[in-house]
Every structure is written in structure tokens, then in C-alpha cells.
Amino acid sequence: MMTKYEMIIYWSEEDQAYIAEVPELAGCMADGSSYQEAVVNAKQAIDEWMKTARELGRRIPKPKASARKAIAITTEKLGSWAIGLIGSFIPPVRHLSAVLFERVLPAFDNLQEEADNLLVDSYSEYAYDENVTWFIRTSAVKQVEINLHGVGLRHLFEQHFCHLVSNWLRDRRHEANYNKDKHVLISTSEIKIENFRSWKILEELRHACNAVKHAEGNSVEKLEKIRPDLFKNPSIDSLPDFNFSRKRLPVQNPMAGQDIYLQEDDIRKYAFAIEDFWNEFIEKLENHEMA
Structure with a gap:
């Protein structure tokens, strides 16, 4: 065989x-x-x-040269080109987060004041209820922006990951496949990225990303084991009447700002972990640590 x-x-x-x-x-x-x-x-x-x-009657291709020999040649020729490529992955991550914190989230800074103004300007007998509804829904949109930013960071990381595999290792495919790309990179380069100091945080981000996109499922279960706090609404669970242990409700609408509550500090942590990952990868290449 x-x-x-x-x-x-x-x-x-x-x-x-x-x-x-x-x-x-x-x-x-x-x-x-x-x-x-x-x-x-x-x-x-x-x-x-x-x-x-x-x-x-079709031709049967011969097995290619060993991956270790191929990567040795590739690494020798890599030089500043690959380091420059990987270095180009970092600025987009920084800019993406900067826009979130400097332009997007500030738009939600005065929600209570805006809600109060709506109440003053309204002549409806249901003004108070409408005011509360507007505040809750707009606050949920803010949560959506934060959740989606986590999703965006993760997908940006995976696209850069695919770009590296495609251009460095010449494993060219028309579509990104993170699990396949990771296997190719580890087995071919022997760089143990799973030992990187940022890896656990990036795995947390992966589960958070999939949980936000797909709701209840395997990723939600994995995320709950490492970050159960993300399933608690900080604006509600801080109230005295809610300060008790209770079973988590099914995750159904994270894309509506419900059920999963990434916080601004989480986004900062994830963005830093991505940058740290690529910096450590550059360190490995510069030091020729292929083990």
C-alpha cells in the first residue's frame, strides 16, 4: 500500500x-x-x-520531496521578504482597533443623555416606555459592534495566516481553511506555534468568534469553560437582585447584542495577542528556531 x-x-x-x-x-x-x-x-x-x-490511463504523480528539505530551502531564501510580509500584518490590526475605540464606540458615550432628551421632546403618553426601549436597543447595538469587532479580528488573523502559508510555503489554494493552514504550517516548518505565549488567548478568540457567529454549539461550550463571565450581561448582573448563581440560558442572539458580552478590554487583549503572535513568529525566523 x-x-x-x-x-x-x-x-x-x-x-x-x-x-x-x-x-x-x-x-x-x-x-x-x-x-x-x-x-x-x-x-x-x-x-x-x-x-x-x-x-x-492517467498519470500518477510521484511523491514530492520531503517537506523538511523543502522548508530548509525556503527558509534559507526567506530573508527579509517573509519578515516584511509578516510585519505588514500588524498595522491593519492596530488600525482596526483604533477606529473602534476612537470613532465607533464614542458614538455611544452619551446614551443616557440622549434618551433623556428624547423623553423631554416627546408628547406621547408612552414616552417613558419608548425611551427605555430606545436605550436598551441602542445599548445592544454597542454590544454588537464590540462582538463583531472580535469576529473581525479573528478572521483578519486567519486571512493573514492563510496568506503566509500560501506565499511562503507555496501551498496555494483558492480558499482559506484555518485548520488545514495550521497543519501545513506546523508540519512543514516545525515552528511550534501552539507553544507561543499568545496561543491560549488566540484560541479563546477563536471560540468567541464562532460562538458569536453560530450561537449555541460546540464553541459556546468551549468558551464557557474558559470564560464563563462572557455570558453575563454586565449591566444586569451587577444589580443586587441578579447577584446569584443560575444556569446559563441558551445562546441564541449574540449578533443582536445578547447572550455573549465581549468587553472593550477583551478586544484590546485579543488585538495585542495577534500582534504578539506575529512578533514571536518573526523572532523565530530571525533566530532560525525551527524546533
């Missing part, structure tokens, strides 16, 4: 299974409920692919 072809194995949230792809054999892939099962099924898929190719 031919096993010399490279396999890229990653977990798929959508399929709830491990996916094993063989990039050198177009369309050759398999899945499994465990890492080992995916590998076994991929080996069978390789045999079937090659059998079909022979029957159709």
Missing part, C-alpha cells in the same frame, strides 16, 4: 469528523471519527485513486 504521499489531517466542525486530504492526488480525501481512522481511510482512498488512474 502506497503511503509516501503527504496527508493533511484536520478537524472539521461542519462535518464533525477528522478530514484527511492527499493534496498531490487531486480529489483524494477521506474522513474518520478519529485521527487514526482518518489516516487508515485515506490510505484506502489512495489505493482506490491509483487503481482508478491506472484503469483510465
Whole structure:
């Protein structure tokens, strides 16, 4: 059984299974409920692919040179180009956060005053109720802006991650796939990014991003284990009557400013972690630490 072809194995949230792809054999892939099962099924898929190719008279590509040899050549030629590329990832993160804190969030600074003015100017018998409704809904929009900024930071990080893999390691694909990109980067470069000082925070951000986008599910469960405070509305839970232990309600509308409450300090922490990740990556390249 031919096993010399490279396999890229990653977990798929959508399929709830491990996916094993063989990039050198177009369309050759398999899945499994465990890492080992995916590998076994991929080996069978390789045999079937090659059998079909022979029957159709198609060329069977030879396994490429070892990844370690390839990365050694790539790293030697990398020089200031890759460091400059990675350095270009940092300014957009800074600017994105600067706009949030300097332009977007200040628009919500005087909500109570604006609500009071609306009450004074209104002649409706339901003015007070309308005032409260406006304040609650507008406060929720502020929370949406913060939540979405966390999502934006995470996706920006993953797009830069894909850009690095595509341009440095020449693993060119038409779409980004974070799990696949991470596997390619770690297995090929042997840079242990999961040991980076920023990694835990970036994983927290990943779960927060998916929880905000998809609501109740696996990411919500993982996020709750590490940050249960994010599921408490700070404007309500600080009240005396709410200061008691209770079971978390299902996460249903985080895109409406409900159920998940990222705070401004969280955004600062996430932005710093992304910048720290890329700075540490540059350190690894500059010091040639490929272990």
C-alpha cells in the first residue's frame, strides 16, 4: 500500500469528523471519527485513486520531496521578504482597533443623555416606555459592534495566516481553511506555534468568534469553560437582585447584542495577542528556531 504521499489531517466542525486530504492526488480525501481512522481511510482512498488512474490511463504523480528539505530551502531564501510580509500584518490590526475605540464606540458615550432628551421632546403618553426601549436597543447595538469587532479580528488573523502559508510555503489554494493552514504550517516548518505565549488567548478568540457567529454549539461550550463571565450581561448582573448563581440560558442572539458580552478590554487583549503572535513568529525566523 502506497503511503509516501503527504496527508493533511484536520478537524472539521461542519462535518464533525477528522478530514484527511492527499493534496498531490487531486480529489483524494477521506474522513474518520478519529485521527487514526482518518489516516487508515485515506490510505484506502489512495489505493482506490491509483487503481482508478491506472484503469483510465492517467498519470500518477510521484511523491514530492520531503517537506523538511523543502522548508530548509525556503527558509534559507526567506530573508527579509517573509519578515516584511509578516510585519505588514500588524498595522491593519492596530488600525482596526483604533477606529473602534476612537470613532465607533464614542458614538455611544452619551446614551443616557440622549434618551433623556428624547423623553423631554416627546408628547406621547408612552414616552417613558419608548425611551427605555430606545436605550436598551441602542445599548445592544454597542454590544454588537464590540462582538463583531472580535469576529473581525479573528478572521483578519486567519486571512493573514492563510496568506503566509500560501506565499511562503507555496501551498496555494483558492480558499482559506484555518485548520488545514495550521497543519501545513506546523508540519512543514516545525515552528511550534501552539507553544507561543499568545496561543491560549488566540484560541479563546477563536471560540468567541464562532460562538458569536453560530450561537449555541460546540464553541459556546468551549468558551464557557474558559470564560464563563462572557455570558453575563454586565449591566444586569451587577444589580443586587441578579447577584446569584443560575444556569446559563441558551445562546441564541449574540449578533443582536445578547447572550455573549465581549468587553472593550477583551478586544484590546485579543488585538495585542495577534500582534504578539506575529512578533514571536518573526523572532523565530530571525533566530532560525525551527524546533
